[in-house]
Amino acid sequence: MLAGALSGCGQQAQPPKEAPKEAPKEAPKPEVIKIGHAVALTGDASIWGQSESNALKMWVEKINKQGGVNGKQIQLVAYDTRADSVEAVNVVKRMIEQDKVVAIIGAAQSGVTIAMTSVTEPAKVPVIATTATNPAVTVKDGQLKPFTFRVCFIDPFQGTVAAQFASTKLNAKKAAILYDVGSDYSSWLGQYFTEAFEKMGGKVVAKEAFRSGELDYRAMLGKIKKENPDVIFIPTAQKEAALAMKQARDLGFKGTFLGGDNWGSPDIVTLGGKAVEGQYFVNLASMDDPDIQGFIKEYKEKYNAEPVLPNPVMAVDCLIALVEAIKKAGTEGPAIAKALEGTADLQVLTGKLTIDPKTHNPLNKPAIIQQIKDGKFVFAEKYVTK
Numbered sequence: 001m002l003a004g005a006l007s008g009c010g011q012q013a014q015p016p017k018e019a020p021k022e023a024p025k026e027a028p029k030p031e032v033i034k035i036g037h038a039v040a041l042t043g044d045a046s047i048w049g050q051s052e053s054n055a056l057k058m059w060v061e062k063i064n065k066q067g068g069v070n071g072k073q074i075q076l077v078a079y080d081t082r083a084d085s086v087e088a089v090n091v092v093k094r095m096i097e098q099d100k101v102v103a104i105i106g107a108a109q110s111g112v113t114i115a116m117t118s119v120t121e122p123a124k125v126p127v128i129a130t131t132a133t134n135p136a137v138t139v140k141d142g143q144l145k146p147f148t149f150r151v152c153f154i155d156p157f158q159g160t161v162a163a164q165f166a167s168t169k170l171n172a173k174k175a176a177i178l179y180d181v182g183s184d185y186s187s188w189l190g191q192y193f194t195e196a197f198e199k200m201g202g203k204v205v206a207k208e209a210f211r212s213g214e215l216d217y218r219a220m221l222g223k224i225k226k227e228n229p230d231v232i233f234i235p236t237a238q239k240e241a242a243l244a245m246k247q248a249r250d251l252g253f254k255g256t257f258l259g260g261d262n263w264g265s266p267d268i269v270t271l272g273g274k275a276v277e278g279q280y281f282v283n284l285a286s287m288d289d290p291d292i293q294g295f296i297k298e299y300k301e302k303y304n305a306e307p308v309l310p311n312p313v314m315a316v317d318c319l320i321a322l323v324e325a326i327k328k329a330g331t332e333g334p335a336i337a338k339a340l341e342g343t344a345d346l347q348v349l350t351g352k353l354t355i356d357p358k359t360h361n362p363l364n365k366p367a368i369i370q371q372i373k374d375g376k377f378v379f380a381e382k383y384v385t386k
Contacts, residue, residue, distance in 0.1 A: 032072060034075050034099055034101045034102060035077065035104070036096075036101035036104035037078035038088055038092060038095075038106035038107045038116060039078055039107065040080065040081050041053060041080040044239060047266070047267060047308050048131075048264075048265065048308055049080075049083075049108065050308075051312045052314075054302075055311075055312035055315055058298065060319070069323050069326050069327055070330075074323070077099045079091040079095065083107075083108070083112055084112070086115070092104060092116050092125075096125050102336065103322055104127045104128075106130060108129070108132060110132040110134030110184055111184050111185065113129045113132040113137050113148075113150075114134070114184070120147055124147055126148075126322075126325075126337045127147060128149045128150065128151060129151070130151065130314040130315045130317075131261065131284060131310060132152070133152055133154050134184050135156065138359055138360040144359070148360060149337075149341075149360045151314055151318050152314055153362070156192045159192025159194075159235075160193075160196040161383045162196075162233060162259075163196035166202070166233070167201070168200075171230070174205045174227065174230050175202055175204050175231045175233055176224040176229035176232045176233070177190045177193065177194065177207045177208070177232070178220055179209055179234070179235055180211070180212055180237075182211050186235050190235050193235065205228075205229050206223060206229065216247070217244045217247055218250075218251065221247055221251055222251060225252065225253050230256065232257050234258070235259060235260040235262070236259070238262060238267045238271070241259050241268060242267070242272030242276060243272075245257050245279065256280065257280075258281065259279070259280075260281060264281065264370070268372070277372055277373070280369055280370070280372075281369070281370055282367050282368070283368045283369075283377070284367070285309045285310035285313045285368065286309065286370060292313055295312075295316065313349045317350055320347075321353060325339035326339075340355060341355060342355075351366070352364070366382055366383060367382070368380075368381070
């Protein structure tokens with residue numbers, strides 16, 4: 001009635017008021033599972049660390065595109081350790097206390113990983129090491145570290161492989177060792193080589209040490225040359241090994257050089273030049289391995305560069321094992337550790353992964369002997385753990 005009366009008085013009807021529009025709702029953010037990555041992104045070890053980081057980012061993208069893990073996206077939380085033990089401890093504290101990671105991949109170096117476990121074990125956060133090969137990483141003084149695992153072989157096996165190769169393939173009767181006394185990796189690998197080589201009837205005629213950061217080895221190499229060894233075993237990082245080989249050649253040493261998995265960087269060729277040509281070293285993975293050709297192709301397409309092995313493939317092996325454990329057990333540290341301990345015949349990049357529950361080391365992990373030919377790493381031999 002009122003509306004009709006107003007209209008009759010010549011007033012125009014007002015349009016109905018629109019209902020207030022609701023603000024658009026934001027799409028719910030997907031829940032994430034945070035996984036830490038302790039990696040050397042600067043310093044001498046960064047050539048492997050950066051390649052490792054690239055590989056993990058690429059693999060996490062693939063997992064997330066396929067729906068993530070248990071309906072949640074994976075988020076990598078990566079910090080630079082600089083391959084330094086003190087920095088690594090700070091890094092894992094930050095990951096655990098601030099970022100709330102459920103597990104950590106890394107580190108690549110044995111000493112760095114051992115330092116990290118002083119934080120991760122009490123916090124019950126699982127760690128899977130990529131290329132940390134010292135036995136004390138997972139078992140210290142006979143005590144298993146419940147939350148620490150690895151996907152690489154260990155140094156007693158690596159030292160034995162090097163000694164067997166020197167004895168049976170190079171026909172070496174006398175060996176010498178030049179090692180870094182400041183490195184657990186270098187010191188112990190030299191010791192394991194000595195034990196295995198002498199067990200096979202060979203003799204270690206000289207054992208000379210230097211300290212980390214020292215770059216002139218002529219005095220030690222002069223003593224070694226006087227003993228006329230067939231082989232000099234140099235279980236050090238690539239820079240020290242390259243310089244030592246050049247200096248040994250300058251002193252007139254004509255025999256063969258042999259090294260461990262830390263030689264596996266293009267830097268050894270750049271720094272060593274002709275002195276490293278034809279020499280041998282033990283490694284964890286090879287670009288010639290047919291099982292990883294798909295990974296190499298993906299990596300090259302994404303980054304327009306070749307992966308620097310072995311770290312990228314070992315890091316992806318860690319991620320695959322960890323994701324499988326989270327699928328089965330959820331995101332609580334003790335449950336993840338228990339699931340990792342039961343890993344058996346899991347397909348990873350480098351083959352089938354089985355974790356020994358007594359040591360948290362992989363069983364049946366192959367070691368590869370590579371030779372440097374024309375500046376490239378060429379497959380020579382393959383050994384399997386027993």
